[in-house]
Amino acid sequence: MLGDLAGEPLVLFDRTVNPPLHAWLLGQFAAAKVTPRIVYATTQPQVGVDLVREGVGGFLIGSYVLRSLPRNVVARPLSDLPPLRIAAAWRGDERSPALTALLAALPLAPTPWLRR
Numbered sequence: 001m002l003g004d005l006a007g008e009p010l011v012l013f014d015r016t017v018n019p020p021l022h023a024w025l026l027g028q029f030a031a032a033k034v035t036p037r038i039v040y041a042t043t044q045p046q047v048g049v050d051l052v053r054e055g056v057g058g059f060l061i062g063s064y065v066l067r068s069l070p071r072n073v074v075a076r077p078l079s080d081l082p083p084l085r086i087a088a089a090w091r092g093d094e095r096s097p098a099l100t101a102l103l104a105a106l107p108l109a110p111t112p113w114l115r116r
Helices: 019-031 045-053 097-105
Strands: 009-013 037-042 058-060
Touching (some): 009 019, 009 045, 037 045
Parallel strands (some): 009 037, 009 058
């Protein structure tokens, strides 16, 4: 939980990587009345992993960013954060086999959060 991270050294992705997600994450900390102790901000995911391996701090990163972790690094979801929503976007007139295959693989879900 975010409250458990109070006072812990954290590595975070740099704001320039994804400004809306960065602001959202800091807002989640504020809502939990926790001031994150950010000791390093990186634009490179591997740098964050390396800093974890060196004991600098915990790395907050989307699970979709890293395909694998070194044997001595463990990742766990933060239970009080909602899952991240990722959407597919395509040209409205696109009819390629690749798009057809992609759309067939995606679950159908309402998207009230999506603005047009």
